[in-house]
Amino acid sequence: MTGACKTGHHPKHHPSDALLVGYGAGSLGEGLSLALALHLASCPECRAALADIDAVGGALLEALPPEPLERLTLADTLACLDAARPERRPPSRHFVPPGESRTPSLLRPYVGSLAAAPWQRLAPGVRRVELLPRTPRGGSAQLLRIAPGTALPHHGHGGLELTVVLSGSFTDELGRYVAGDVAEADDEVRHQPIADGHEECLCLIATDAPLRFTGLMGRLMQPFIGL
Amino acid sequence: MRGLAPLSSPSMTERDPLEPTDEMSRALLAVATVRDRAAFARLFAHFAPRVKSYMLKLGAPPQRAKDLAQDTMLAVWRKAELFDPAKAEAATWVFTIARNLRIDALRRERHPEVSDDALAEHEDDRPRADALLDGAQRAKRLRGALSDLTPEQAQVVHLSFFADLAHPVIAERLNLPLGTVKSRLRLAMGKIRKALGDEP
Numbered sequence A: 001m002t003g004a005c006k007t008g009h010h011p012k013h014h015p016s017d018a019l020l021v022g023y024g025a026g027s028l029g030e031g032l033s034l035a036l037a038l039h040l041a042s043c044p045e046c047r048a049a050l051a052d053i054d055a056v057g058g059a060l061l062e063a064l065p066p067e068p069l070e071r072l073t074l075a076d077t078l079a080c081l082d083a084a085r086p087e088r089r090p091p092s093r094h095f096v097p098p099g100e101s102r103t104p105s106l107l108r109p110y111v112g113s114l115a116a117a118p119w120q121r122l123a124p125g126v127r128r129v130e131l132l133p134r135t136p137r138g139g140s141a142q143l144l145r146i147a148p149g150t151a152l153p154h155h156g157h158g159g160l161e162l163t164v165v166l167s168g169s170f171t172d173e174l175g176r177y178v179a180g181d182v183a184e185a186d187d188e189v190r191h192q193p194i195a196d197g198h199e200e201c202l203c204l205i206a207t208d209a210p211l212r213f214t215g216l217m218g219r220l221m222q223p224f225i226g227l
Numbered sequence B: 001m002r003g004l005a006p007l008s009s010p011s012m013t014e015r016d017p018l019e020p021t022d023e024m025s026r027a028l029l030a031v032a033t034v035r036d037r038a039a040f041a042r043l044f045a046h047f048a049p050r051v052k053s054y055m056l057k058l059g060a061p062p063q064r065a066k067d068l069a070q071d072t073m074l075a076v077w078r079k080a081e082l083f084d085p086a087k088a089e090a091a092t093w094v095f096t097i098a099r100n101l102r103i104d105a106l107r108r109e110r111h112p113e114v115s116d117d118a119l120a121e122h123e124d125d126r127p128r129a130d131a132l133l134d135g136a137q138r139a140k141r142l143r144g145a146l147s148d149l150t151p152e153q154a155q156v157v158h159l160s161f162f163a164d165l166a167h168p169v170i171a172e173r174l175n176l177p178l179g180t181v182k183s184r185l186r187l188a189m190g191k192i193r194k195a196l197g198d199e200p
């Protein structure tokens, strides 16, 4: 499941600068940020770009007009310091419990282990597990497992939809996506993804859409929720 | 500098190239190594009023903004050991802490981040091309690049960092097509990467 980790392989499909800026600035919803983080984990190029974006955040922070704090605040804070337990640098490689090694660590807060996750059958050859139910901002994130050779219905997108491949691959009109690759789809894109490999395609789909079912998930859900 | 632990610099005349040059990074290292309270007070005087300003800009009421500034500085104290001056300026590191606290407090969401653990799952990691660029030089070039942005580019960069709005909403507010907002950000980041020598 951590196919993105194979040595020497770097993703070819990257998020736009606008998305990376949104991630670094902290203006993306949690679902889209999770998709970006999964890509960043396997993409040194985008990690370097993000370091520059964080540095922009630092420079902008320093350029803000200082807002005076009452003199007591420093004294208050100093008084709290002894109670604040310092965090140590974690050991570089931590122990991964058996059976969990195939679940990317970024997903663990949401699903625990992939193998034990409550997968639902959504359509023939398609199973899904919801990671992040709709947030107040309307974002969401789910994992899909798509059997080899399965084509998803042709669909457009109501909002922004990001798909990150975790293992396996899919192909649509715009290209072929393998582990670590990000597909960014919005209003202008209509596509028909097909899981094209010999192995199942595992991908995360995240949206930052308004509160209505749109995009790939919407099309898949329609027969099930009677939209 | 009081409290700066000897970073095994063999001679006092030759500066260790890895030793941070800016005062705030030195203060952070002093907190990390010897829990230097005077250094912390300097960090507080510099950053706390700016973090409060950041929180206010992002919609926190004044009392909340003050509390979040204080929480950020407490996190700076606790996490100081995780600061790596070879990777980031002090301001960059403080910004990421303030950003994450804001998302948690004002939006009740998490900001998923690639931890060192997650990177350990990936064996291949290129060294940063700019690792050789001196920290102070990087900081200067970055500020130069920011002031070289066109007003239109600077506007979308500022809105991205301070408005907590998705780019389609920013486009709507500015009465621009989304593509224009995205291309301004692309051009702005291109200038910044070029100034920092990160252009691929």
Ligand SMILES: [Zn+2]
Pocket (backbone or CB within 6 Å): A011, A013, A014, A015, A039, A043, A045, A046, A047
């Ligand atoms: Zn990338």
